[in-house]
Amino acid sequence: MQQPLAYRMRPTKIDEIVGQQHLVGPGKIIWRMVEAKMLSSMILYGPPGTGKTSIASAIAGSTKYAFRMLNAATDGKKELQQIALEAKMSGTVVLLLDEIHRLDKTKQDFLLPHLESGAIVLIGATTENPYITINPAIRSRAQIFEVKPLAEHDVESAIQRALMDDERGLASFNVNLQPEAMRQLVYATNGDLRSALNGLELAVKSTQPNADGQVVIDLPIIEETVQRKALTADKDGDGHYDVISALQKSIRGSDVDAALHYLARLIEAGDLPTIMRRLSVVAYEDIGVANPAVAARAITAIQAAERLGFPEARIPLANAVVELALSPKSNSAYLAIDAALSDVRNGQTGDVPDHLKDAHYKGAEKLNRGVEYLYPHDYQGDWVAQQYLPDRLANRQYWQAKGNSKVETAYLERYQKLHQSQHDQLKKKK
Template sequence: MNKPLAYRMRPKSIDTIVGQAHLVGENKIIWRMVKARQLSSMILYGPPGIGKTSIASAIAGSTKYAFRTLNAATDKKKDLEIVVEEAKMSGTVILLLDEVHRLDKPKQDFLLPHLENGRIVLIGATTENPYISIHPAIRSRAQIFELKPLTHSDIQTALRRAINDEENGLGNFSLTVEENVLEYFASATQGDLRSALNALELAVKSTAPNEDGSIVITKEIAEECLQKKSLTHDKDGDAHYNAISAFQKSIRGSDVHAALHYLARLIEAGELKVIIRRLIVTAYEDIGLANPAGVARVVTAAEAAEKIGFPEARIPLANAVIEMCLSPKSNSAISAVDSALQDVRNGLSGDIPAHLKDAHYQGAKELGSGVNYKYPHNHEDHWIKQQYLPDSIKSKKYYEPSETSKFENALKNQLARYDNK
């Protein structure tokens, strides 16, 4: 069975890697390691299809060390033992361990001594943040390198290389690729070179040649072969949490265009529950008392979106996001409660004043509980001055009103009235 184009086009030397110039460019860290043949174990992390396996393959090709590939999730300890035995017999082996974040403790314990004595040079590949997902014992024995998403130019360079390569690519076909096809592949695959290469190969091999044997790849053919590339968005990985973070920060920063972009990413990933939760949290955290009516409208929009589901849910969600971005902002409520929480956690509490204590049980009066409590509704304006905080913190002030809206200005004025009475 023929191997896929993406597999055949994997670089065989460090100098032929596409992208990742910050790691493999001349005089950069991995380039220097390879040229000096001073390899250390490393963890490569980033989205799928951007070159983790290619870098490992190129390192092996450039150094002429044996190269083996295993998967931490599916391959067993016995498979690791075979690689280690090979290393004992022939010297250094470069082991690409895919999904390294799923390496269990027995495999890890077996592998560690061989990493330390240099028999195995581990190149762990993962889409998840290694600082969170990988055990410290492995992490401490490896350098961690983050791979960057490939640019459209990087992907087009790799596609042209595949089109012209007669040994491993498509160079033996009489091939014409229309001008906008490579740009389409580069943009629609969202940085996944593997998907772009394999879609190109499918387009070529599924298109009937003309009478002269030539094959013409149009954008329509490309679209059929690629279909729809799913947004790179692992629900347990960085892409997920980064999109959520950027979404809320864009709303907080009043950038309606950026907020809509990140909303679209989350919609495309089907994250309705995540969007709803984040919108409600953001409404109360960042809009807050500056626009309570707007907060209520966000909750209503979120409830509507949940009831109707995608694709129509995008409409109330967009309404909510636009209003939130352009609304006045206030974080006074979250700042107030967090300040109070910090005091409680630091032991600043004290005894509740006696007149506020529960007085519904027999004997409470003898204990002084509830005695001398002043019922506000019996007084003018339903307010009477009395102490509510414990003695040790009776002068504490937690709520500091913002002045971003008429509503919170009114709260500020009312607070000042009570404080000054």
Template sequence: MRPKNIDEVVGQQHLVGAGKIIRRMVDARLLSSMILYGPPGTGKTSIASAIAGSTKYAFRMLNAATDSKKELEVVAEEAKMSGTVILLLDEIHRLTKPKQDFLLPHLESGRIILIGATTENPYIAINPAIRSRTQIFEVKPLTEDDIKKAIKRALSDKVNGLGMMNVDVAPEAMNHLCRATNGDLRSALNALELAVKSTPPENESKKINISLPIIEECLQHKALVQDKDGDAHYNVISAFQKSIRGSDADAALHYLARLLASGDLISVNRRLLTIAYEDIGLANPSAAARTVAAVTAAEKIGLPEARIPLSVAVIDLCLSPKSNSAIKAIDDALADIDHGGYGDVPAHLKDAHYQGAKTLGHGVDYQYPHDYPHDWVPQQYLPDPIKNKSYYQPKDNGRYEAALKDQYARLKKMQKGQK
């Protein structure tokens, strides 16, 4: 089911959609080496294969960790004899220096178009010599709609998929298959294939009926409930956040248990990090830091042990003072930007680190706060049209934000020349 050309790629429209960067490269046949990074099963190899299929270049796949320099030499010889070769190098963060030194001149000449694939952060894990010769693109987890589209394609494709078999997937089974794989299409297709090929057809209709229990078994993930409409998962996550926001520790632990029983560690971790900054925020910043530590621990140890740090975080957040002042402040600022509510940066704040800046009046009247008592001096920072705007509306539900509220008010008064 791997795509044969760029039009068949599922998801990743920020890269392969109309007018986007990889689509432009393919359409113009001006390919450059690139690194694709993101979670497993999200389309890194598929994009490389689709690029090769659309451009008709030779396509070779190697693994930086397991394939030797000799395999790279074979690809280089092929490129010399037949022209450009697209090389997908999986686990590129494991590329050794001898292999890297061999590849560099071939990348420079353009004979090899390298497409590196990795789940690691390339800005940290990949050698700068390779990184400087490639463009870096993030491949994002597929949405449920993306996975559903791919599954339906697999069920109807009579050549590469399961189209020759009479398969009926129950709506609740389809929803669970699309959701429980957390954006990993490979896992979804593997589970679908296992389910179809291990389920005997009905005697009379010869139809293979795939139910929710079958998909649960093939995925090894339990569904939250029998969920034909696909809403139960989101309802539980919503109740989870609202219970923490409402300071009900028992309800929050109940919904945490339901999510963990379904094996959905990823949604729990994402939601907890969001809650820590959205609902607790400046009322208790240390609780947010503790939540980050708990989520990190949960990711490292996995289930079932992950339930321990996560329950600590949930209780901590439930019983913490709450404040949504930070999210309201940034949302108000973004709303102004969306409606054109901004003006030119004041001249004294503009960059003055270039020849001719003073002629333009840039940075001329800037007052350096550290040259003044208490490292502060009144001067205008906001553009003229919104110079009196206040986005942050502090609360005093916790000691920390109460102190911020006092400091914010004091600075506002001093800015206006009041005592």
């Protein structure tokens, strides 16, 4: 029986890994481990299909160590004993332990001495937060790395590689994957490369060649094999981006009905990750300090939607969209940080004032570090005038409040009062 395409295309060396360059790119932590042949146990956590198994396989292939895979939920102590015996007989074994968050105490106690000795290099894989779900005894003996959803260009690159690979891929089928089908395959699988490759293989193997011997894969075929409809079938293939844009602009424009319409289109497409990202951006970019409470409630609703999944996720999402659309709006904080970033990127920085510098080391006082710092909590109202910005930026004001709500107006009034008091008192000191 032939293995699925995603299995066959699994990388055998670290430079074949798609994405995750923050971990496996040249000079990054896992690259360095492989380069120095100084592997340590690790826990990889992130969404399904993002490369956890691929990283483990590539590490083993690059270091020439034996590679074994077990599942913490279904494999028992006996299987672990076999791997420990193999490590004793032939050297280090890289063990990918899937669903490591389900490792029970008996198996954990067996593994620990083998991890300590280095006989087994454990690579735990989980979709759960390891800081919450994994036993501290294992967690303390492993480095924890977050594996992130693949970018669309990463998924597209892997698909192209599979289409051109003669030995492991689909090159022998003479596939013509049409552009709109490629876009949907990449988009609909939300960075899950396993789903994308297996959906592609199903499409190819279930489609008859045309008169020219080509297997033509069009948009309807991909929609069927990944079981997700395109948001629109416009010829430019940009429909999903248009709907995402329209959702944010409708909320920004306070049109509840339009916002709910575009939300419904994204829900129908099953695109929960995009909805969550977009509403998180809206909450802070477009609502911001005009209504911090509704921004916080929106994030809570988004977290509830993530836990629930569809179809129930539509309920907290609808609540969030209605509140965000009807809320007062302000992008003042967003504009303020961009103004501050502009200064930094253009070299407008200056030295941190001496009284704000770190003074928690011997000899700091001799360097005048922190000597004249005034601790605000020692003063009435827990505030005292002192300069915080570097000298060359002493009078810079980044935040330009709009006063579009009672909350933002209250912030504005306090900001103006504090700014004026600080200006007046520092002027007197000079």
